[in-house]
Amino acid sequence: xxxxxxxxxxxxxxxxxxxxxxxxxxxxxxxxxxxxxxxxxxxxxxxxxxxxxxxxxxxxxxxxxxxxxxxxxxxxxxxxxxxxxxxxxxxxxxxxxxxxxxxxxxxxxxxxxxxxxxxxxxxxxxxxxxxxx
Numbered sequence: 674x675x676x677x678x679x680x681x682x683x684x685x686x687x688x689x690x691x692x693x694x695x696x697x698x699x700x701x702x703x704x705x706x707x708x709x710x711x712x713x714x715x716x717x718x719x720x721x722x723x724x725x726x727x728x729x730x731x732x733x734x735x736x737x738x739x740x741x742x743x744x745x746x747x748x749x750x751x752x753x754x755x756x757x758x759x760x761x762x763x764x765x766x767x768x769x770x771x772x773x774x775x776x777x778x779x780x781x782x783x784x785x786x787x788x789x790x791x792x793x794x795x796x797x798x799x800x801x802x803x804x805x806x
Contacts, residue, residue: 689765689774689792695781696790701797704762707789708803712760713753717745717772718795728764728798729806736772736779745776747783757785764791764798 692698699707708714714731716723723733732753734745754761763780765773777790799805 687771688768689771691792693774693777693781693788693790695786696777696788699762699789699791701793701801701803703789704764704791704798705801705803707760707762710760712762712789714762714764714791715745715750715753715776716795717763717765717776718770722766722795726795726799726805728795729804731764734776736776738775740779745779747779750780750783750785754785757783758787760787760789761785762789762791764794767794767796768792770794 708728714728716727716731716733717736718733719735720733727733734749734753735743736745737743750761751757761780763773763776773790773792773794777788780788
């Protein structure tokens, strides 16, 4: 039983990295400026979170630990933003969410060069009073 609980305990203490190499960090104000510039936003949360509320115009490409199960793929990201040098903002559910950093790392590995890592994600967007849908 302890072996089963140990991984859950680790997840309870998880905090996403403050920075992801090859990306540009975006806080709420930077994310809003990018939104106002009509930069595409990718919501990497599970579908139920996305359906409950999201940044307007964001597409939902779920990231799973096993890339084979993910909607977030090189092809899907490229299709949404148009080129590997186009700006894109990736977000999830704030610092306990691992999905944004994993998505950012994968995007950089695939050769995307203008990735904005919105670590604080949807909760900070809502807290700032920015529009949601």
